Amino acid sequence: MYALREAINAFRRAPVLTGLSSAMVGLALFVVGLFGLAAYNLQLTLSAIEERVEIAVHLRDDARQSEIELAQSELAEIPEVRLVSYISKREALERARAELPDFSDLFNDLEVNPLPQSLEIELQPGDRSPESLEKISAAAMAYPFVEDALYGREWVDKLFTLRRIGAATTLALGSAFALVAALIIGTALRIAIFARREEIYVMRLVGAKKSFIRGPFLLEGAIAGLLGGLFAWGLTWGSYRSVYALLFEIAWIPPSWIFGGLVAGVLFGAAASALAIRRHLKEI
């Protein structure tokens, strides 16, 4: 109770200093928030592209229906496979007509349908790696009535290389931004605590317990972190709306990320205060 009252009093007594430290925490977390927004949208874009990764297994025209159905069910049992759909020659042609309207005349003039019947294999999310694609293609090619199994190997390889680069960059930049944010938060709260070193000195002088001294400062750090986090949330939301309205359509970061950011702000704030106050507690 005392800790909470003192923490609130500290904000009242020095509103500019505590306001500035909250703003610094907020700006530091805002940079992390912007990065999160960019990283989340990059991840969504790559996932959307990845969704389109599938294997087209072309079947010979003389393949028997019973053999195709057996292959379909066997392939569907592979753990990485989500769905195996059969596409007849007629369906393939209809789809080609729908997807390529510029060539509709050409398709209408055909006397024989040149498109093969096929099995389309969709993979489970998270299992769309080149290795899985290779393994499932090889399994499909083992059937004698399969002519070819295509998934655009080069394209998939490039996509996954891009994804790895994206993940590594996100990790490196994210860590760097988080570290910079932690340093800024630490410095901001250090300044705020330095301004109150006399108070800490007097408390030690008159026999206040260390835990009693630390309490309000930890709470103050946590509150500054929370306020900074809310400020950063607002700024990131404003940036998101601006980009959405003026540049292009992007997605807003999920609530779990926002919650994580606020929790990180609170924890960073309390930890930075704990570190900063340690030095002053040793002075006497």
Add this chain to the structure above:
Amino acid sequence: MIKLTNVSKEYPKRGFALRDVSFHVKKGEFAFITGHSGSGKSTTMRLIHMADQPTDGEVRVTGYSSDKVTERDLWKVRRRVGIVFQDFRLLPGRTALENVAFVLEVTGTTPRSILPRAQKLLTQVGLAPKAGSLVHELSGGEQQRVAIARALANDPYLLLADEPTGNLDDRATRGVMDLFWDINATGMAVLMATHDLELVRRYPNARVFELDQGRLVYDSATG
């Protein structure tokens, strides 16, 4: 109350601040530690307040020994030993009453009794009419009185005063000294460090220790 036994204190850069000092201050005694600047007075006060550890020897204060006291116990020692300084060390931007109430609050006094007790302490040091004044609005003597009221907040057994009159004019000095004697009359031991021999001579009833270059060269009790 206070017992120093063969106490030495050496600082890495400054060398010895105290060498083999032994003395004993009894309960209810009023004692001065005198000596020139750099003689070891403030070091002695720091050791008694347990803000520092001796390099050698033992400091015993109100039952706590420097050999055994841990960081966790320090707060207990500090509540038994009040201290005032030459530069008052009051919290700026707060009133006299708030400065005293602050101590009571951070040492766990029940909220309801904080203000009456702070008022009573200010009355004891003769500053009740200035309770609501910000400390920077007070004179040096008045600020020192606030510092004394703050030092008394925990009902200590012992009051340490490190050059408490160093920043005061003669009139304020007399007022503060009278106050120390009043406090001593209640049974509390007072140990005051001062370089002002003139001031010490005014109080022949007090015990006097003299330090010179870190050594105890005179104890009025033993001559």
